[in-house]
Amino acid sequence: MNIKSTFTILFLFFITGHAFAIDPVYEGANGIREKVFATNCLFCHSSNLVGSARNGAPSSVNWDTYEATLPNATRAIERAVNLMTMPPASSGIPLLDEEQRTAMLAWQNAGFPRATLSVATLSDNSLLTLPVVNIGNYKFQATLRQIPLDTSPTGIGFVLERAAPTTASSDNAATFFPETGGLTIPSVELVQNGISQGRVSAEMTLVTDSNPVMFTLISSTVIP
Numbered sequence: 491m492n493i494k495s496t497f498t499i500l501f502l503f504f505i506t507g508h509a510f511a512i513d514p515v516y517e518g519a520n521g522i523r524e525k526v527f528a529t530n531c532l533f534c535h536s537s538n539l540v541g542s543a544r545n546g547a548p549s550s551v552n553w554d555t556y557e558a559t560l561p562n563a564t565r566a567i568e569r570a571v572n573l574m575t576m577p578p579a580s581s582g583i584p585l586l587d588e589e590q591r592t593a594m595l596a597w598q599n600a601g602f603p604r605a606t607l608s609v610a611t612l613s614d615n616s617l618l619t620l621p622v623v624n625i626g627n628y629k630f631q632a633t634l635r636q637i638p639l640d641t642s643p644t645g646i647g648f649v650l651e652r653a654a655p656t657t658a659s660s661d662n663a664a665t666f667f668p669e670t671g672g673l674t675i676p677s678v679e680l681v682q683n684g685i686s687q688g689r690v691s692a693e694m695t696l697v698t699d700s701n702p703v704m705f706t707l708i709s710s711t712v713i714p
């Protein structure tokens with residue numbers, strides 16, 4: 491496979507993977523705190539603001555720490571994403587844009603995580619999170635969803651839901667080989683109710699011309 495098709499695949503990864511610049515985690519320079527709460531909410535909803543400085547924002551509703559945010563996170567989605575009644579129209583502070591709303595929903599779908607895990611996980615909600623996928627000299631973080639797939643030797647497939655460039659590093663990074671379509675994942679933590687049930691390694695293959703991008707699970711092996 492030549493360099494041109496390599497970039498075609500990278501491009502596919504971006505487009506069909508709904509790449510976005512905001513990480514669906516609270517912490518980090520690209521996280522929800524910095525890219526959503528800090529820009530659109532903390533002017534009123536911050537623990538260090540008191541009295542009139544809060545502009546009427548309830549004193550118990552703050553988004554400046556993860557601990558404060560978590561109990562009300564669903565309310566934040568409700569008001570700022572679903573109803574779009576926060577920030578108040580009168581404040582002059584803009585409503586969340588589409589990228590921010592998408593990231594908020596992805597954050598909710600992932601269970602409002604605090605930070606990106608550095609290990610690959612497959613959780614009981616069928617989401618496979620790969621913090622680092624090497625593709626040539628590029629590094630991506632990717633989220634795939636497990637699906638039943640008739641054409642797969644294991645009956646299992648994965649649909650790429652999201653991919654975005656990352657600068658993170660991982661001892662157990664996955665590798666995608668554009669020449670063969672192979673995706674090698676050296677270690678995946680199987681998580682149920684937040685508790686690890688063990689680890690497996692996995693081999694997948696890209697389904698040619700799939701859109702959205704899809705992989706067949708060729709094999710998985712329990713890591714003792």
Ligand code: HEC
Binds near residue numbers: 531534566567
């Ligand atoms: C200009 C000040 C201001 C900004 C900025 C602001 N809010 Fe508010 N917020 C308020 C006020 C005032 C209230 C109380 C009145 C109300 O609920 O409409 C409130 C209430 C809320 C509530 C309701 C809490 C409950 O008990 O249901 C939520 C949730 C909320 N805000 C989320 C947000 C989010 C998320 C952002 C940023 C995207 C944001 N707000 C930005 C002023 C603000």
